[in-house]
Amino acid sequence: MSTRGNPWAVYRRLLSYARPHLGVYLLGVLGMMLYAATEAGLAGLVKFFARGTFLKHDPTVLWLIPVAVVGLFLLRGLGDFTSNYFPGWVGRRVIKQLRQEVFSHYLRLPTSFLDGQQSGHLLSKLTYNTEMVSAAATNASVSLIRDSLSVIVLLVYLFYLNWRLAFFCIAAAPPIGWLMQVANRSFRRYSTRIQNSMGDITRVAKEAIDAHRLIKIFNAEEHQSERFERVNEANRASNMKLVFASALSNPVVQLITSFALAGVLYVSERQVFAHRLPIDVFFGFFAAAMMVPPHLRRLVNISGPLQQGIAAGESVFEILDQAPENRGGGLPIERARGEIEFRNVCFDYAGGKGPVLQDLSFRVQAGETVAIVGRSGSGKTTLASLLPRFYDVSGGAVLLDGHDVREYRLEDLRAQVSLVSQEVVLFNDTIRNNIAFNAAGKTDAEILEAARAANVIEFVAQQPLGLASPLADRGQNLSGGQRQRISIARALLKDSPVLILDEATAALDNESERRVQQELALLMRGRTTLVIAHRLSTVENADRIIVLDRGRIVETGTHQQLLAADGLYAALHGMQFNA
Ligand SMILES: Nc1ncnc2c1ncn2[C@@H]1O[C@H](COP(=O)(O)OP(=O)(O)O)[C@@H](O)[C@H]1O
Ligand SMILES: [Mg+2]
Incomplete structure (x- = not known):
């Protein structure tokens, strides 16, 4: 199910995460109902107070009203707590589950997809975006339900008291509804920008922290600070648009309600003058009417977090909808013998600059050590990554023990291969x-x-x-x-029966290289080994050497044979020897 560009679909999908906790959420809704009921209760109390004090001069109101006030606020407090706590509980569950799913999904995404991603953005989806979802799932949804309920209850009460006057209050609804729609749309647009800028902030910070030595040696602190300043400023600017929109929405709502209020005042005064509106109804009506605007204000305000949550949900679902790695065929394998064959293998990176490997064919016997040499960029690492299926061939096939690697269960296949790299x-x-x-x-x-x-x-x-x-x-x-x-x-x-050494000693000095070489020799014993190295001293003892150039095999043979052939290998060897 694609949820891209469809806020309702995103929200429905978010709700599907909350559905298992529906019971708990409903407890919260009970609290919201209680809260909304106390609103009308308070207005009713005002009416009762006005009636007892001004009309009836009833002495019981002297103690009844204070007791009722405290009682009402007790109930209101209970409703308040329940309506925040239980939805909050659900929200945190949803967030935890969503995070866990996103994290697990990151682990299962194909290498080719991850190559094209910025890790900072992936991180911030996990930390920031999921948190935004939480705000939408809890605060915003609570406010949406609770304030709507309160408005409805108050309106019902207003109609009950005096329907003519209540109509004036209703008149404010269409412009406020329109305003909310406009606000929603812009909030969602800004939210997406804010999330992207949070991703940039995480990315720049992560790069800088990872590269602290490089930054120090290049005295690049200023340069990095400026880089950070740019993304930080972009984040501030996008946030300010949100701040502006939400700050503006309040006064506009107030203005609209003031028109409605003015109308109500005008008509009610005329009714009072004509003795058609008793004073207690007048007070009760106004108490209730004055309670409506704060709810409207909150309703308009939640569109910020709500839309942020939807935008965040959308970005999170986009990741979850990415197809995971192919789990391979059904062929199980306990322990391979370790025969490897590349059969007319062609490969190009998705969106790459053309073929990286072209029509490669070679076999490696079980237990044999084969070296792959060639200039930097000739495709050695790429070749090795096809065996554990970091990538799949574009043409031809890679075989292990006579079966295409794609036939094996992926875990089983990868259990056969060890990789030691630079x-x-x-x-x-x-x-x-x-x-x-x-x-x-x-x-x-x-x-x-x-x-x-x-x-x-x-x-x-x-x-x-x-x-x-x-x-x-x-x-x-x-x-x-x-x-x-x-x-x-x-x-x-x-x-594992198969070993890939990809420039394993390239980063080491001569002495550690010699020492590590001994340990590697031990590791290679009894395993099929592909040794990739550009330092040719490390490959001289291989059973066979394959020389790659621009993704093609140009020579094969032992060290001695290749030297005698006086081709690319001899040239590479000569270059190193002279150096
Ligand atoms: N993840 C990748 N995405 C796109 N192109 C790549 C990727 N990795 C390597 N390449 C390109 O593939 C070619 C071969 O790279 P590589 O196999 O790493 O060479 P080697 O290990 O022999 O130095 C290079 O031209 C390189 O730019
Ligand atoms: Mg390499």
């Missing part, structure tokens, strides 16, 4: 949990063994907590080699 991703957690990432079934002994084999223990031993030491923000307190060893331990623990 950029090590670590979480704000202990070293142990970073190694045992989603490895609930592994014992402490296995984790320790992996940590020892990858020489993580060596640098962890100096820390008082050992493997339980927490990492600072994404492992910034570790050296590049240490971080890489954690990711090697992670791969050792995963123990």
